[in-house]
Amino acid sequence: MGPSLRLIKIFGIPVEINFSWIFIFLLVTYLLGSQFGHTHPGWPVAQQWGLAVTTSALFFLSVLAHELSHSLVAVRRGIPVLSITLFFFGGVSQLSHEARRPYTEFVVTVVGPLSSILLALVFGGLWYLLRPYSESLEVVFRLLMSINLMLGVFNMLPGFPLDGGRMLRAAIWGITGNFWRATQVAARIGQAFGVLMVLGGVSLAVLDFALFGVSGIWMALIGGFLFSAATASYRQGRVREGLKSFRVSDVLTDDWWTLPGDMPLGSPLVGQRLARQNDVVMVSLNGRVEGLLTRRLFDSVPRSQWPFTPLSRVMMPLGSMPWLAPEDTMSDALERVESSRIDRLAVRNAAGGELLGVVSREDILRFARRVLHIKL
Numbered sequence: 001m002g003p004s005l006r007l008i009k010i011f012g013i014p015v016e017i018n019f020s021w022i023f024i025f026l027l028v029t030y031l032l033g034s035q036f037g038h039t040h041p042g043w044p045v046a047q048q049w050g051l052a053v054t055t056s057a058l059f060f061l062s063v064l065a066h067e068l069s070h071s072l073v074a075v076r077r078g079i080p081v082l083s084i085t086l087f088f089f090g091g092v093s094q095l096s097h098e099a100r101r102p103y104t105e106f107v108v109t110v111v112g113p114l115s116s117i118l119l120a121l122v123f124g125g126l127w128y129l130l131r132p133y134s135e136s137l138e139v140v141f142r143l144l145m146s147i148n149l150m151l152g153v154f155n156m157l158p159g160f161p162l163d164g165g166r167m168l169r170a171a172i173w174g175i176t177g178n179f180w181r182a183t184q185v186a187a188r189i190g191q192a193f194g195v196l197m198v199l200g201g202v203s204l205a206v207l208d209f210a211l212f213g214v215s216g217i218w219m220a221l222i223g224g225f226l227f228s229a230a231t232a233s234y235r236q237g238r239v240r241e242g243l244k245s246f247r248v249s250d251v252l253t254d255d256w257w258t259l260p261g262d263m264p265l266g267s268p269l270v271g272q273r274l275a276r277q278n279d280v281v282m283v284s285l286n287g288r289v290e291g292l293l294t295r296r297l298f299d300s301v302p303r304s305q306w307p308f309t310p311l312s313r314v315m316m317p318l319g320s321m322p323w324l325a326p327e328d329t330m331s332d333a334l335e336r337v338e339s340s341r342i343d344r345l346a347v348r349n350a351a352g353g354e355l356l357g358v359v360s361r362e363d364i365l366r367f368a369r370r371v372l373h374i375k376l
């Protein structure tokens, strides 16, 4: 998705704006402003553009409200939310893990479209009440009502990863008890909707470009996005399913190297070991492994500081790392590594005891490619 800008925290959830969002915000504002110019030529330019900016700001706040409803219910249901990102086509709530039960997935999902429809009702009510008094408010509230209604209805299409697709998956999962089967069905329908939207959008644009050009291309773009997101979810589901029958101990290597915590970063041994041991070395304090040093941490310290910086000051302490047990499934490992911001997990024996090794995201994907014959 490219780089994002962290804006604010709402209820402790960081809200980020992807750079593609800024482009879309400007585009929507521009389209609205020029539309107002056509439909209300009597409006002064300042009013035209002032209303365009207000409408798109309220539109994006509506998208944020939709995502926030998913996130708040997720938190209430015991699923921590890492962030909400607003981007090109809407918003994404990044949950720390998927729902463990179909019912949870269903409630976390259903509140999104419901809140969009509720917003449509609120804006519709405002439109109805204020219609006789102000032409500008009439226009703004009518637009916001229809946008939120569309947002709610579109999201209820039963194709994964749209909200409707998630609800369908939760329903099939609840009935059959088979998560993978449910993901397959919902993702296939998502792909089909994507293809239909691309075909529909292109046909509309070809049929009458002057009338449907912009909306046709827009529809085709969203369709393409939906198709690729559904395809990615399908593949991800397949990998997860395939990895369920393997254990973390299957990829665990005890091929690691320990360096003492008081050794300076500048020691030639550090760079040498990082290069040889897959960009990671363990760091010990008083003879016990207490942390690890990755290439990224190593590179984060300016070279001029290397001679005076001991490994223990830069290392990632084991205690702060997410960890796995050797008997956890590879599927769990993948989910954990994908939801944490660190690309390596410590493997320790039960109850966070002795360190047995480290598994990286790359290790898991390489293993998946090998045993499942999937291109990743």
Ligand SMILES: [Zn+2]
Residues within 6 Å of the ligand: 066, 067, 070, 112, 113, 155, 163
């Ligand atoms: Zn949603």
